[in-house]
Amino acid sequence: MPGIAHARRVRVSAPGGIGNMGPGLDVLGCAITGAADTVELEWSDESYATAIRIADPGHPDLPTDPARHAASIAALAVLDASGSRPKRCLVMRAKKGLPLSGGQGGSAASAVAGAVAMNALLGAPLDELALLLAALDAESTVAGRHADNVAPSLLGGVVLVRALDPLDVVRLPFPRELRVALVQPMQRLRTADSRAVLPSSVPRAVLVQQSANVAAMVAALASGDLDLLRRALDDRVAEPVRAPLLRGFTDAKAAALAAGALGCSISGAGPTSFAFASDDASAARIALAMRGAYAAAGVDAETRVARIDDRGARVENETAGT
Amino acid sequence: MPGIAHARRVRVSAPGGIGNMGPGLDVLGCAITGAADTVELEWSDESYATAIRIADPGHPDLPTDPARHAASIAALAVLDASGSRPKRCLVMRAKKGLPLSGGQGGSAASAVAGAVAMNALLGAPLDELALLLAALDAESTVAGRHADNVAPSLLGGVVLVRALDPLDVVRLPFPRELRVALVQPMQRLRTADSRAVLPSSVPRAVLVQQSANVAAMVAALASGDLDLLRRALDDRVAEPVRAPLLRGFTDAKAAALAAGALGCSISGAGPTSFAFASDDASAARIALAMRGAYAAAGVDAETRVARIDDRGARVENETAGT
Numbered sequence: 001m002p003g004i005a006h007a008r009r010v011r012v013s014a015p016g017g018i019g020n021m022g023p024g025l026d027v028l029g030c031a032i033t034g035a036a037d038t039v040e041l042e043w044s045d046e047s048y049a050t051a052i053r054i055a056d057p058g059h060p061d062l063p064t065d066p067a068r069h070a071a072s073i074a075a076l077a078v079l080d081a082s083g084s085r086p087k088r089c090l091v092m093r094a095k096k097g098l099p100l101s102g103g104q105g106g107s108a109a110s111a112v113a114g115a116v117a118m119n120a121l122l123g124a125p126l127d128e129l130a131l132l133l134a135a136l137d138a139e140s141t142v143a144g145r146h147a148d149n150v151a152p153s154l155l156g157g158v159v160l161v162r163a164l165d166p167l168d169v170v171r172l173p174f175p176r177e178l179r180v181a182l183v184q185p186m187q188r189l190r191t192a193d194s195r196a197v198l199p200s201s202v203p204r205a206v207l208v209q210q211s212a213n214v215a216a217m218v219a220a221l222a223s224g225d226l227d228l229l230r231r232a233l234d235d236r237v238a239e240p241v242r243a244p245l246l247r248g249f250t251d252a253k254a255a256a257l258a259a260g261a262l263g264c265s266i267s268g269a270g271p272t273s274f275a276f277a278s279d280d281a282s283a284a285r286i287a288l289a290m291r292g293a294y295a296a297a298g299v300d301a302e303t304r305v306a307r308i309d310d311r312g313a314r315v316e317n318e319t320a321g322t
Numbered sequence: 323m324p325g326i327a328h329a330r331r332v333r334v335s336a337p338g339g340i341g342n343m344g345p346g347l348d349v350l351g352c353a354i355t356g357a358a359d360t361v362e363l364e365w366s367d368e369s370y371a372t373a374i375r376i377a378d379p380g381h382p383d384l385p386t387d388p389a390r391h392a393a394s395i396a397a398l399a400v401l402d403a404s405g406s407r408p409k410r411c412l413v414m415r416a417k418k419g420l421p422l423s424g425g426q427g428g429s430a431a432s433a434v435a436g437a438v439a440m441n442a443l444l445g446a447p448l449d450e451l452a453l454l455l456a457a458l459d460a461e462s463t464v465a466g467r468h469a470d471n472v473a474p475s476l477l478g479g480v481v482l483v484r485a486l487d488p489l490d491v492v493r494l495p496f497p498r499e500l501r502v503a504l505v506q507p508m509q510r511l512r513t514a515d516s517r518a519v520l521p522s523s524v525p526r527a528v529l530v531q532q533s534a535n536v537a538a539m540v541a542a543l544a545s546g547d548l549d550l551l552r553r554a555l556d557d558r559v560a561e562p563v564r565a566p567l568l569r570g571f572t573d574a575k576a577a578a579l580a581a582g583a584l585g586c587s588i589s590g591a592g593p594t595s596f597a598f599a600s601d602d603a604s605a606a607r608i609a610l611a612m613r614g615a616y617a618a619a620g621v622d623a624e625t626r627v628a629r630i631d632d633r634g635a636r637v638e639n640e641t642a643g644t
Contacts, residue, residue: 023533024537025530026530027530027533027537160534162535162538162550162553163531163534170538170547172541200525200526201523201524201525201526202529203523204520204522204523206529207347207524207528207529208348208349209485211345211346211349211533211537212348212483212485214533214536214537215484215533215536215537217537218537218540218541218544219492219494219544222540223495223544225492228484231484231485231490232484237526
C-alpha cells in the first residue's frame with residue numbers, strides 16, 4: 001500500500017550536468033560526474049503546518065519556504081502524485097554541491113534528489129516518468145519549463161527531450177571515453193537574463209542548420225565519431241546571443257578548440273562553459289587553456305574534468321524504522 | 323592519367339528517394355529501391371559544339387540543351403572538376419524511371435547518374451565527395467540547392483546533410499526491416515510552388531520541437547526503436563503549409579496511421595506521400611488505405627512498396643574500347 005514508510009530517513013544525491021548541449025537548445029543534456037546535490041528527508045514527529053519543513057535549504061540564498069525550494073516542490077509533487085496522506089511531517093536537509101545559477105543543472109539536481117528521496121520514503125510508488133514529471137514541475141517553478149537538465153540528472157547519461165507535452169525523453173548511447181572540461185567563470189548570469197536574449201523566432205535557414213547539427217550530435221554520439229561530434233557542436237541560436245553576456249567566453253572557446261577540444265559551448269544558460277575531449281589528459285589541457293583565456297580577460301575561473309555520469313540520481317543512505 | 327577513356331560506353335542507374343524526411347527539412351533523406359533514373363554516356367566521333375549532345379533526354383518535357391538537363395549538367399561538372407579536356411564529344415541517353423516533379427528525387431537521381439557515368443568513363447578521377455558536389459551543382463540549377471536527395475541517391479541508405487558549406491553528409495544506420503509505402507497521387511505540384519509556401523522564419527518553440535524530432539529520428543533509426551520513429555516523424559514546418567496544396571493528403575495520412583504506419587508525411591516537395599512500415603504486408607495494407615483515402619477525395623494514386631536502397635548509384639554496364 002502506498003504511503004507506508006519503508007524507511008525513516010533517506011538521503012539521495014543527483015548529479016548536475018550540461019543542458020542546451022551545443023545546438024540542442026532545450027532538447028539535449030547530459031549528466032556529469034563529480035559535484036552533486038544531496039537531499040535528505042526524514043519522518044518527524046513534529047507538528048508543522050506543511051508536509052515538509054526545510055531544516056537546511058543547502059545555501060543561504062535558497063528559500064526555506066517548501067513551496068519555493070526546488071527539492072521540496074518536487075518532493076511534494078511526488079507526495080501528491082502518490083496519493084498518500086501522511087500524518088507526520090517530513091524534515092528536509094539539502095546540500096548544494098552544485099553552484100547556484102551556474103548553468104550546471106543545480107536546480108534540476110535538487111528537484112530530482114527531492115523527488116527520488118520522497119519516492120524512496122514512500123516505498124517507490126512512482127515510476128521514472130512520474131518522477132520526471134514531479135521534478136519538471138519543480139524546475140518549471142524555479143527555473144523554467146525545460147527537461148534537458150532534470151531528465152539526465154534522474155536517468156544518467158545523455159538524454160534527448162523529444163517532447164514536453166506529453167513528456168517523451170530518450171536515453172542516447174554515447175562513447176564511454178568521452179571526457180568533459182567544465183569551466184565555471186566567477187561571473188553571475190541570471191537564468192532569466194540569459195533566456196531573455198534568446199530570439200523569439202529564427203530564419204528557416206537557421207532552423208535547417210540547427211536541426212542538422214542536433215541530429216548530427218545524436219549520430220556522432222551513437223557511432224562514436226568524435227570528429228563529427230566536433231563539427232556538429234555548433235550552436236547557431238543561443239550561443240551567438242549569450243556569448244556577448246559572458247566576458248571571456250569567446251576567447252576561452254577559441255583556446256579550447258586550439259587545445260584540441262571536440263567542441264565547446266555554454267552549459268545550460270551559463271555562465272559555465274564546457275568542452276568535450278577524448279581522454280583525461282586532453283580534457284585537463286583544454287581546461288587549463290580555457291582558464292588561461294578567462295584569466296587574460298580578467299575573469300577567474302574554476303575548472304574540473306569529468307565524465308558523463310551514467311547512473312543518474314541514487315539513494316545514498318536509507319535508515320530503517322518508522 | 324585522368325582523361326583516358328577506360329570504356330567506350332557506360333550506363334549508370336541511380337535510385338530515387340525521400341527528401342525532407344518527416345521533420346528533416348533539407349537535411350534528412352533516404353534512397354528507395356525500385357524505380358530509378360538511368361543515364362548512358364558514350365564517346366562519339368561526331369563533331370559537336372558542346373562536350374555532350376543529348377540524344378535522348380528521357381522524357382518529352384525534359385530539355386535537350388546539355389546546360390539545362392540535370393544529368394548532363396552533373397556530367398559536365400565532373401568533366402570540369404577532373405581537369406580532362408577530351409577531344410571527342412559524348413552522347414547522352416537518359417531513361418526516366420522516376421516521375422518528373424514527383425517528390426521522389428528524380429532530378430537528383432538523374433544528376434547523380436550523370437555524374438557517376440562521366441566519372442566511370444574518365445577512369446574514376448573523382449571521389450565520392452567531389453561527385454556529390456557535381457550532382458549538387460546540377461540539382462541546384464534545376465531544383466534548388468539541397469542535398470537531401472542527391473546524397474542518398476549516390477551513397478544509398480539514409481543520409482543526414484549536416485552542412486552544405488562546406489558539404490558534410492553522414493550516412494546513418496537504419497533498421498533493415500523498414501519498409502516504405504510510396505503513394506503518388508495524380509496531381510501536379512511544382513517544386514517552386516511547394517517551396518514558396520515555406521515560412522521564411524519560425525518561432526523558437528517550433529525550432530525546439532523540430533530539432534528534437536529530427537534528432538529523435540536519427541536515434542530511432544540507429545536503435546531500431548520503431549515506436550520512437552513513429553513519434554518522431556512529426557514535421558511542424560513544411561507539412562502544415564504544404565498539406566493544404568495536396569488534396570487528399572490529410573485523409574491519406576490519417577488512413578496510413580490508422581492502418582499502423584510508423585509515421586507518414588510528404589516526400590520531398592510532394593506530391594508523393596510516404597509512410598514507413600515494419601514489414602511488407604503492413605506496408606501493402608498502408609498503401610492500399612492511403613490510395614483509398616486519395617480516391618475518396620477524388621484523386622487517383624499509384625502506390626508501391628519498397629525498401630531503403632542500401633547501394634545507391636551503380637554502374638550497370640560498361641562497354642570496353644575507345
